[in-house]
Amino acid sequence: MDTNGLPGNVLDPNCPSRVIFQRIGDKWASLVIQVLGDGPVRFSELRKMVHVVTPKVLTQTLRALERDGLITRTVHAQVPPRVDYELTPMGESLLQPLTLLRQWAESHVPTILEARDTYDEAQDDLLLGSPN
Amino acid sequence: MDTNGLPGNVLDPNCPSRVIFQRIGDKWASLVIQVLGDGPVRFSELRKMVHVVTPKVLTQTLRALERDGLITRTVHAQVPPRVDYELTPMGESLLQPLTLLRQWAESHVPTILEARDTYDEAQDDLLLGSPN
DNA sequence: GCTATCAGTATCAAATAGATACCTTCGTGT
DNA sequence: ACACGAAGGTATCTATTTGATACTGATAGC
Numbered sequence: 001m002d003t004n005g006l007p008g009n010v011l012d013p014n015c016p017s018r019v020i021f022q023r024i025g026d027k028w029a030s031l032v033i034q035v036l037g038d039g040p041v042r043f044s045e046l047r048k049m050v051h052v053v054t055p056k057v058l059t060q061t062l063r064a065l066e067r068d069g070l071i072t073r074t075v076h077a078q079v080p081p082r083v084d085y086e087l088t089p090m091g092e093s094l095l096q097p098l099t100l101l102r103q104w105a106e107s108h109v110p111t112i113l114e115a116r117d118t119y120d121e122a123q124d125d126l127l128l129g130s131p132n
Numbered sequence: 133m134d135t136n137g138l139p140g141n142v143l144d145p146n147c148p149s150r151v152i153f154q155r156i157g158d159k160w161a162s163l164v165i166q167v168l169g170d171g172p173v174r175f176s177e178l179r180k181m182v183h184v185v186t187p188k189v190l191t192q193t194l195r196a197l198e199r200d201g202l203i204t205r206t207v208h209a210q211v212p213p214r215v216d217y218e219l220t221p222m223g224e225s226l227l228q229p230l231t232l233l234r235q236w237a238e239s240h241v242p243t244i245l246e247a248r249d250t251y252d253e254a255q256d257d258l259l260l261g262s263p264n
Numbered sequence: 265g266c267t268a269t270c271a272g273t274a275t276c277a278a279a280t281a282g283a284t285a286c287c288t289t290c291g292t293g294t
Numbered sequence: 295a296c297a298c299g300a301a302g303g304t305a306t307c308t309a310t311t312t313g314a315t316a317c318t319g320a321t322a323g324c
Contacts, residue, residue, distance in 0.1 A: 010234050011163060013184055020244055021237040025157030027312095031143060031150075043271055052145055054313055055272060069247025079321045080270040090243060097232040102142050104229050105153040111222060112152055115201025159281090175302055186282055187303060211290045212301040 023068065028053055028061040030098055033087065036071060037095045040086035070094065155200065160185055160193040162230055165219065168203060169227045172218035202226065 010021045023029060031050045035041060041049065047058055062085060065071045070091035076082040087095070142153045155161060163182045167173060173181070179190055194217060197203045202223035208214040219227070 010237065011167065011181060011183075016241050016245055017234075017238045020241060021162070021234060022159050024233060024237060025159065025162055027154050027157065030153070030157055035143065044269090049143060051143075054315090056274090056314095057312065059272065060312095067248055067251040068244045069251075070244075075271095079319095080268085081272085081320085083271060090240060090247075093240075094236060097229065097236050100229040100232060101156060102149075102153060104226060105142065105156060106149045108222060108225075109149050109152060112200045112202075113148055115222075116199055119199040119201075176300090179302095184282095186284090188283090188305090189281065191303065192281095207302095210301095211288095212299085213289080213303085215302060 020068070023064065024094065024098075026061065026064075028057060029065055030101075032058075032061055032065065032085075033070065033091060033094055034098060034102065036085060036087045036091065037099075040074075040084040043083050043085070046085065065091070152200070155196065156226065156230075158193065158196075160189060161197055162233075164190075164193055164197065164217075165202065165223060165226060166230060166234065168217060168219045168223065169231075172206075172216040175215050175217070178217065197223070 009015050010018045012018060028050065032046065035046060035049050043058070043062075046062075047053060047055065050058070053061075062071065062073065066073050069088055072086050072088055074084045074086065076084070141147050142150045144150060160182065164178065167178060167181050175190070175194075178194075179185060179187065182190070185193075194203065194205065198205050201220055204218050204220055206216045206218065208216070
């Protein structure tokens with residue numbers, strides 16, 4: 001009963017597509033992929049561009065993306081070390097849907113901020129006892 | 133200049149678009165929105181459809197989505213209570229980019245699972261001392 | 265031999281998610 | 295009259311994740 005004729009259902013917790021869907025939506029993973037969209041970037045550069053992420057978490061994110069075949073990790077044998085991260089073709093194919101989502105987010109910022117204000121005011125009124 | 137002519141930059145932690153981008157990518161929020169794509173759904177139905185989510189976390193998710201103006205919460209005064217959640221027009225506008233992402237995930241499941249196997253085997257070899 | 269660079273680990277504290285039990289209201293069954 | 299069940303949550307406690315901070319190891323330059 002899925003909506004697009006493909007196997008897989010993100011609503012089924014046993015379906016790998018759900019795991020993958022959630023990896024994409026990961027707080028840092030999606031940002032990293034978008035940064036890598038412009039070409040290979042080394043670890044320390046990534047840290048600066050996707051600020052503020054701690055090295056531990058960035059490493060975890062990168063390892064997970066590498067494991068899933070979305071990025072490659074290239075170690076250059078030099079001192080100090082240089083490690084480049086780069087999108088694989090599959091990683092690049094993710095760029096477009098991710099960009100659409102980012103554009104959606106950016107274009108709806110004002111509306112959402114407004115909705116929050118309205119909501120928060122209503123909550124305040126409830127707490128204070130609204131003047132009804 | 134950013135890549136789409138809009139203000140906002142998801143890479144800037146001070147930019148609200150980043151917060152919003154990450155709310156969309158939230159583990160449960162994106163699933164809830166896709167479920168609501170077919171029309172209003174009540175709390176207990178949501179729990180069943182997006183299984184397995186605990187009531188506390190589902191409530192948190194729904195409140196956050198409501199606050200951001202992506203869904204509405206309608207309480208019907210009856211016993212036992214009935215509460216319907218429904219997408220707002222803005223919530224509906226998110227459906228399409230989200231669907232693209234889901235389709236991407238579903239169509240890349242086999243490739244990603246394969247990449248994982250390859251990666252994990254390579255890791256095992258490292259640990260065991262590869263037969264070289 | 266002191267210092268800096270880079271790509272990370274290690275360690276510990278804080279925030280978040282999850283499991284489980286419980287609450288409220290009222291109609292129905294006994 | 296009394297308990298029960300339904301729906302939509304909350305309260306409480308624990309487990310997992312995240313994050314802050316300090317540190318490592320190799321080497322080149324001073």
